[in-house]
Amino acid sequence: MKNTIKVERAIKNITQADLADLIGVSRQTINTIESNKYVPSTVLALKISRVFGKPVNDIFELDSDD
């Protein structure tokens, strides 16, 4: 699964640590998700999408090998 969290963060001008604090996870967790190594749960994906005010589909996208 691919995601555009890094881009969205840049638009909103917040750091990984800020995003982590907003949704109650660790900074390393945000980093691991951004680098596509970890697929977050639906709950976490919805929390991320709420922070950026966009639907989940705009932030997360299925990869060709999913």
Next chain:
Amino acid sequence: MKSKFLFPSSFRPVGILLAIPGFILGYLSVYRQYAIKALEFKIYYKELFQDTAQENVQNFTDELALSLVIVGLSFIAFSRLKREDELTARLRLDALYWGMLMNYIIYFVAYAGCWLALKSGITNYDPFWGLGNIDLLIYNTFTPLLIFIFRFQYLISYKKETYLMPKLHYMPYYPFRLIGKWVSIICIGLILLRHLEVKFIETADQWIFYFVFLIPAGLLVWAYSKNADEDELIIQFRLESMQLAVYVNYGLLLVANLIIFGPSFYTVLDYCFISPLLFFVLRFSYVCNKNYWQVRRDVKGGLLS
């Protein structure tokens, strides 16, 4: 995935304070024959070479050491991180699953080494259960926790900015699940028959010890092979079951440590070598099958009827 069944994060330093004196006391008690006089009690049980149970003096120094080590390591292993989230929970369970496998592999190699040494006459230690090499069985009471703690710390703190996410590998369903399942069931059945003192089995005592050795191997293959329908949910059942199995195993070991003495405790140590895997396959099979029947009932109730 939410973190389930964890202690508060303040338990971690407490765990370190319990485990270190526990290890020191354990070393002194096992290798230096050190005993605290105040922990000596008269207890009614059957000692080695005694025909019936009678009043014996039992010193609780080694029991105290083992309890301190197990409680301490469990606190370190299963207390929350300062920022606990679904990924750390997942990493914890992955590390536990990996650690359990590594623990068994290390012991298989150690036992094989002992066996070869015995065969080539270097030592007269018999590596099979209840017949010596008690050191390995004693270490096995705490090494799964120790390996897990180091693995988990490595995964979360190897890199400062991110976590390591190694993939867990399982053996394919066919033929490993079938082999693992039937080898364990047949071997456990044979051992149970031997305990019930069935005549036919008694005559086969010589090779029954090889079957004892096959149980953990069979259970290990069972636990580390895929289900026919392996998916995200099954993986979650798998990881949770391993955590529960470790809890149940150490809970029972703590109780056994305090109520079973003398040579009977060596039998407990024997069982301790297979019990985490046994609890795991029982719990895992139970939740998977419960889920299977639930789905079938729902489909029937919702669509077919």
